[in-house]
Amino acid sequence: MESVxxxxxxxxxxxxxxxxxxxxxxQELGKNEVQLRHxxxxxxxxxxxxxxxxxxxxxxxxxxxxSNLFFAGGPPASSTNIYQLSYLxxxxxxxxxxxxxxxxxxxxxxxxxxxxxxxxxxxxxxxVHDSPVYLVERKMGFWVLRxxxxxxxxxxxxxxxxxxxxxxxxxxxxxxxxHCLVWKDKLFLEVDADPETITYPRKIIFYxxxxxxxxxxxxxxxxxxxxxxxxxxxxxxxxxxxxxxxxVGNCSVAMTWSMEDGPPSYKRTVKIHALMVDNQDxxxxxxxxxxxACEAIIPSSFNADHTNVKFVDLGKGKVxxxxxxxxxxxxxxxxxxxxxxxxxxxxxxxxxxxxxSVEVLVNQxxxxxxxxxxxxxRLVPCSSFLYSFSKGMPTQTCLLPxxxxxxxxxxxx
Numbered sequence: 001m002e003s004v005x006x007x008x009x010x011x012x013x014x015x016x017x018x019x020x021x022x023x024x025x026x027q028e029l030g031k032n033e034v035q036l037r038h039x040x041x042x043x044x045x046x047x048x049x050x051x052x053x054x055x056x057x058x059x060x061x062x063x064x065x066x067s068n069l070f071f072a073g074g075p076p077a078s079s080t081n082i083y084q085l086s087y088l089x090x091x092x093x094x095x096x097x098x099x100x101x102x103x104x105x106x107x108x109x110x111x112x113x114x115x116x117x118x119x120x121x122x123x124x125x126x127x128v129h130d131s132p133v134y135l136v137e138r139k140m141g142f143w144v145l146r147x148x149x150x151x152x153x154x155x156x157x158x159x160x161x162x163x164x165x166x167x168x169x170x171x172x173x174x175x176x177x178x179h180c181l182v183w184k185d186k187l188f189l190e191v192d193a194d195p196e197t198i199t200y201p202r203k204i205i206f207y208x209x210x211x212x213x214x215x216x217x218x219x220x221x222x223x224x225x226x227x228x229x230x231x232x233x234x235x236x237x238x239x240x241x242x243x244x245x246x247x248v249g250n251c252s253v254a255m256t257w258s259m260e261d262g263p264p265s266y267k268r269t270v271k272i273h274a275l276m277v278d279n280q281d282x283x284x285x286x287x288x289x290x291x292x293a294c295e296a297i298i299p300s301s302f303n304a305d306h307t308n309v310k311f312v313d314l315g316k317g318k319v320x321x322x323x324x325x326x327x328x329x330x331x332x333x334x335x336x337x338x339x340x341x342x343x344x345x346x347x348x349x350x351x352x353x354x355x356x357s358v359e360v361l362v363n364q365x366x367x368x369x370x371x372x373x374x375x376x377x378r379l380v381p382c383s384s385f386l387y388s389f390s391k392g393m394p395t396q397t398c399l400l401p402x403x404x405x406x407x408x409x410x411x412x413x
Contacts, residue, residue: 009050010312012322013071013383015058018085018093020050023314023386027337029362032298043367046333052093055083060382061117063124065145069387070098072111072126081111087389108152109139116180118187120211122147125155125187127180144211158189158207158218181227183241184252184279186210188226189218226282239275240311242319245342251276251285253342253356255319257309259302267301270294270309270323274340274356288354290338296363297334299327310384317341318361322384324368331369337362 012019056074074081084098098104115128124145143152179190187209207218239256254275259268272293276286307325321336339359
């Protein structure tokens, strides 16, 4: 077995912990062929090879700089809040203050809550919105830390978030939210068109920032809603491109998820979907519910709150699905590894909306109560990705975006 220094590991980052498992071990977990009637008392702990507690809670962003792995965020008590993860040998990891060590420059503003960090072509992009909940002053802005630089450089903000929003606990702040997403080396931002008015369905605006463009400005996408389908008109921003499948014509394959109501109302079933996303207008051309994956999820339902799903492209058409949630108060981790293959032209016509064949290679469920702390949110995953301490991030995998929803009961879809 490869050591962590040379082999790839899959990392799961929650707001309070970092977990790691070797990819080779992950793919050998096997299928759960037994129906677990008393799963609450029989579940094993998760087979992580690495585990470390983050020095502060709510450290919700991960990024790479000079092939090193960093975490940013945390409570508003510090202006630093950037930490580096290092490997010390065996199964031992270390967390150090990256700013104090000089491995990254100090951030241009406080990084608690409402910030988004993303890697695009080796550079680090930071988008920060104000957070009126905390009575701490900080700058709202957009910056880039270039791979050969030692300081954060300011960039123009999207016009929509230049406004200052008033805080109302019962209305405005509890409902206003925004999403960021990196797709094909471009940064997309979804915001409410009128955050001070509660409407359903939401009226949203999409902006795109292309680092390669000469004007270095944000452009509003007006004609069509990106990452949406004609079936539901809803924008799916919690997605991951399956780069290892390659493009299909002018489209790319992506994964996303949703939750459907079940009896009783506080229980939801997780649904896994594959999307065919147009690379020109970013709209969804086809959508396939991966029934084989849905049927392999254990347990069959989760509490509506505090459940999240992350995807990691393992390469060669394999995708890992990580579901962290609660069932009857018990914290669970469901792990799926799916083998995906594109159907040929004739097969697609025969199958209708289906464009992928699906094979469940791994489906296991684990008890996460040993990792549970006082707050349920400490277990909700913020990001998941492949990373090797000697090789850095594989080019086909990016750090996943997270939703910025101030209402804690809001759900990603």
